[in-house]
Amino acid sequence: YANAGDLVTYLICYNNEANTQAVTNVTITDPLPPGLIFEPDENLLVRYDEDTRTCTWSVPSLVGGGSGCVDLIVRVAGDIPTGTVITNSVLIDSDETDEATIDASPITAVVPQPVSPLSLSKAAVAGVDANDPTGIVYANAGDLVTYRISYGSETNTQTVTNVTIVDFLPSELIFEPGLNPSARYDERSLTCTWSFQSLAAGRTGYVDLVVRLARDTRAGTEITNSVRIDSDQTEPTDVDARPITVVSSQTVSPLSVSKAAIAGVDANDPTGTVYAKPGDLVTYEICYGNEANTQAVTNVTIVDSLPPQLIFEPTGSQSARYDEQNRTCTWSLPSLDPGRTGCVELVVRVAGDVAGGTEITNLVTIDSDETAPTAISAVIITADEPLRLTKRIKSGAFEDPNVRGRLLVNPGTDLTYEICLANPSATRTVTQISIIDDLPWPVTFVSATGDPNQTYYDFRSHTYTRFYASLAPDANNCWDLVVHVPQDIAPSTLISNTATVSARETRTVTTTVDVNTPDEPVEPLGDPVGCYLLLKPTKLYRDLRKQPTDLMAVLHLPEGCGKQMIVNQPLILTPGAIPAQHWRIFGTTSAGAVIAFFDPQALLAATTVNGYLTVTVTGQLTDGRSFEGHQDIQIFRSSEE
Numbered sequence: 001y002a003n004a005g006d007l008v009t010y011l012i013c014y015n016n017e018a019n020t021q022a023v024t025n026v027t028i029t030d031p032l033p034p035g036l037i038f039e040p041d042e043n044l045l046v047r048y049d050e051d052t053r054t055c056t057w058s059v060p061s062l063v064g065g066g067s068g069c070v071d072l073i074v075r076v077a078g079d080i081p082t083g084t085v086i087t088n089s090v091l092i093d094s095d096e097t098d099e100a101t102i103d104a105s106p107i108t109a110v111v112p113q114p115v116s117p118l119s120l121s122k123a124a125v126a127g128v129d130a131n132d133p134t135g136i137v138y139a140n141a142g143d144l145v146t147y148r149i150s151y152g153s154e155t156n157t158q159t160v161t162n163v164t165i166v167d168f169l170p171s172e173l174i175f176e177p178g179l180n181p182s183a184r185y186d187e188r189s190l191t192c193t194w195s196f197q198s199l200a201a202g203r204t205g206y207v208d209l210v211v212r213l214a215r216d217t218r219a220g221t222e223i224t225n226s227v228r229i230d231s232d233q234t235e236p237t238d239v240d241a242r243p244i245t246v247v248s249s250q251t252v253s254p255l256s257v258s259k260a261a262i263a264g265v266d267a268n269d270p271t272g273t274v275y276a277k278p279g280d281l282v283t284y285e286i287c288y289g290n291e292a293n294t295q296a297v298t299n300v301t302i303v304d305s306l307p308p309q310l311i312f313e314p315t316g317s318q319s320a321r322y323d324e325q326n327r328t329c330t331w332s333l334p335s336l337d338p339g340r341t342g343c344v345e346l347v348v349r350v351a352g353d354v355a356g357g358t359e360i361t362n363l364v365t366i367d368s369d370e371t372a373p374t375a376i377s378a379v380i381i382t383a384d385e386p387l388r389l390t391k392r393i394k395s396g397a398f399e400d401p402n403v404r405g406r407l408l409v410n411p412g413t414d415l416t417y418e419i420c421l422a423n424p425s426a427t428r429t430v431t432q433i434s435i436i437d438d439l440p441w442p443v444t445f446v447s448a449t450g451d452p453n454q455t456y457y458d459f460r461s462h463t464y465t466r467f468y469a470s471l472a473p474d475a476n477n478c479w480d481l482v483v484h485v486p487q488d489i490a491p492s493t494l495i496s497n498t499a500t501v502s503a504r505e506t507r508t509v510t511t512t513v514d515v516n517t518p519d520e521p522v523e524p525l526g527d528p529v530g531c532y533l534l535l536k537p538t539k540l541y542r543d544l545r546k547q548p549t550d551l552m553a554v555l556h557l558p559e560g561c562g563k564q565m566i567v568n569q570p571l572i573l574t575p576g577a578i579p580a581q582h583w584r585i586f587g588t589t590s591a592g593a594v595i596a597f598f599d600p601q602a603l604l605a606a607t608t609v610n611g612y613l614t615v616t617v618t619g620q621l622t623d624g625r626s627f628e629g630h631q632d633i634q635i636f637r638s639s640e641e
Helices: 600-606
Strands: 007-015 023-031 036-038 047-049 054-062 067-076 089-093 100-103 107-110 119-126 137-139 144-152 160-168 173-175 184-186 191-199 204-213 226-230 237-240 244-246 256-263 281-289 297-305 310-312 321-323 328-336 341-350 359-367 374-382 388-395 414-422 430-438 444-448 463-471 476-484 494-502 509-516 532-536 539-541 551-556 572-574 582-587 592-598 611-620 626-636
Touching: 007 023, 007 054, 054 067, 054 444, 119 226, 119 237, 144 160, 191 204, 256 359, 256 374, 281 297, 281 359, 328 341, 388 494, 388 509, 388 611, 388 626, 414 430, 414 494, 444 463, 463 476, 509 611, 532 611, 532 626, 539 600, 551 611, 551 626, 592 600
Parallel strands: 137 244, 539 626
Antiparallel strands: 007 067, 023 054, 023 089, 036 067, 047 054, 089 100, 119 144, 144 204, 160 191, 160 226, 173 204, 184 191, 226 237, 256 281, 281 341, 297 328, 297 359, 310 341, 321 328, 359 374, 388 414, 414 476, 430 463, 430 494, 444 476, 494 509, 532 551, 551 592, 572 611, 582 592, 611 626
């Protein structure tokens, strides 16, 4: 059954499990019957033909055994007679197969149940004094006031759609755009609006509205603020918050204050999280100002309240007065002229026993005789040693015979990536781990080790995600990811595949593997000969003015590859395709070896990765094959890490 006017989602799944070969130009067609209305905003991946009322999806190819699913979202017509049975068919076809048709289970339309009005309440929860025994709520002119607007559909048994909450601001309340990220404000009508596509039966929620009382509001003024909630299925509901009575006018704006960690942290994580290691020194910069006023303020105090995880460092550069009992750092200024600004620094140490993934919030407050206090906080997350994420092409690719170190893949080939995750810590378990592999659009997903039902592949985003509840100290895990390179892919296409790992206790780590399609199909010479590689040094630092002169690489070839088989030319180091500056061939006639020296600065310039990096060194044999070795090194942003 379905209500007239309701949205209905069909899940259309397809597969090529009966065949061992790929099929091409797969089309899925859904002709909508009368009574179902296509919803364009809900269906982003489908082509809809209004004349024929058909929805079409196209899949360039589907490998043998492959499968997938698509969603179709439609609305039951609002005027459909009760009892109408709606049958929806779908067809699938390809160049190599006959057309197949199937019907979804019929839907019987019913009249929607009566819908009760949505609940709504509103109260000032911050910036006011609501403790007066008479029930009057007081606030000062110029102060920020936070209203909490609560709503719900507790008395209904069906979902309501297109829910809107509209707050009507009186002239004494000023909208603060930077403090209301979820509200849409209309300056002409002085309204704040929140919109929700739907609200399920029984669900509740709330939104906060932050406004400022106009500074020129007279003492004794009573301010009433109204709010309304509405939806497609319900009548509007209106409520008023308890009136606010203004106590006094305020002519001086609060002082500005900002706070950020500027040293001893890693602020380059793509998620925006700021990380610090237990035991490290962290420097905060606290900046303040009197930009909004035309008069000086006096007896300015800046107070930083240290949380338990931060330890004050009494260094010579510290200008703060530290109170051990209250764990506060205080700076005092006799006065601050209008328009004047300044900054102070605070150096603290992260306690060594803080667990990775701990959120450390550090609050600072500025105050003066003439202004209301202003507070702001800075948040850092403690991070254990980053997880080690490596990725390589295990099969399906080969070295370009014309460009050393460059990998090629022929069209119509399966590529197998090996993705390995390791916890380098010998003592700490890492939790809440996710690896997201962003598959490039030219390729199609085939399979992944340990996931026979393709549970973790997302058809819409073309990503594969694997989750780990935890990874023990020194533990590691490897798995294969197989993709298919289409036969009709353009020559010289770069296929760049990126994997990212994130965890609760460590910063995000990303690795990328590149492979190209040739200008024309190339017959591979065979897999490279694997070698034992030794690199020195294995740690590089980006901030050192004087880097090590050389990065030494020693490659030992296996038995059967004597020194006479090694081509006397520079070895190549990747990433960066960096040629050796000088080299020497040695070893025996049954097992050769090469020692080569590379410029470490060239390697640092070729990658932006900090953390573990897999380095590959390749050479050429006289029979046309290549040989290669792999080793991980660590790159640090700072020599202090």
